[in-house]
Amino acid sequence: MLLWDIKAISILLVTLWVIMKTTVETMANGHKKVINPCEEPCSVERGMRMLGGKWKASILWHLQDGPVRFNDLSRMLGGASKKMVDQRLKELENQGLVIREVISDRPIAVTYEITEFGRTALDILKRLKEWSEEHGI
Numbered sequence: 001m002l003l004w005d006i007k008a009i010s011i012l013l014v015t016l017w018v019i020m021k022t023t024v025e026t027m028a029n030g031h032k033k034v035i036n037p038c039e040e041p042c043s044v045e046r047g048m049r050m051l052g053g054k055w056k057a058s059i060l061w062h063l064q065d066g067p068v069r070f071n072d073l074s075r076m077l078g079g080a081s082k083k084m085v086d087q088r089l090k091e092l093e094n095q096g097l098v099i100r101e102v103i104s105d106r107p108i109a110v111t112y113e114i115t116e117f118g119r120t121a122l123d124i125l126k127r128l129k130e131w132s133e134e135h136g137i
Helices: 002-020 043-051 056-062 070-077 082-094 122-134
Strands: 023-026 032-035 098-104 109-114
Touching: 043 056, 043 122, 056 070, 056 082, 056 122, 070 082, 070 109, 082 098
Parallel strands: none
Antiparallel strands: 023 032, 098 109
């Protein structure tokens, strides 16, 4: 019975893979047709949308050791304009990856801190950093 179950599961998995796999086929008239197109972004694409914006990953990386004031964070990022840093921080805040805290009204002073949810991305970023260094990227 167990052998049949394994065989049935294997056939089912292969069938699902064939059914679910996105392919492009050339039709008789020469036109191309997509078979089983993705109807929504895959999990990798969704993750890249969260972390892949310019400077987003670097911002999270620089916040891992604790809260950082806006101007200090801008300096840490080097080539990013303050406008760009501000935009990315707003996006990260809206996504729940960072928290903004006003520490002074006059003059305005704010700090940014990574959230627990944001911390879950640090392992991915660490591996990306290692991969980049290993391959000289």
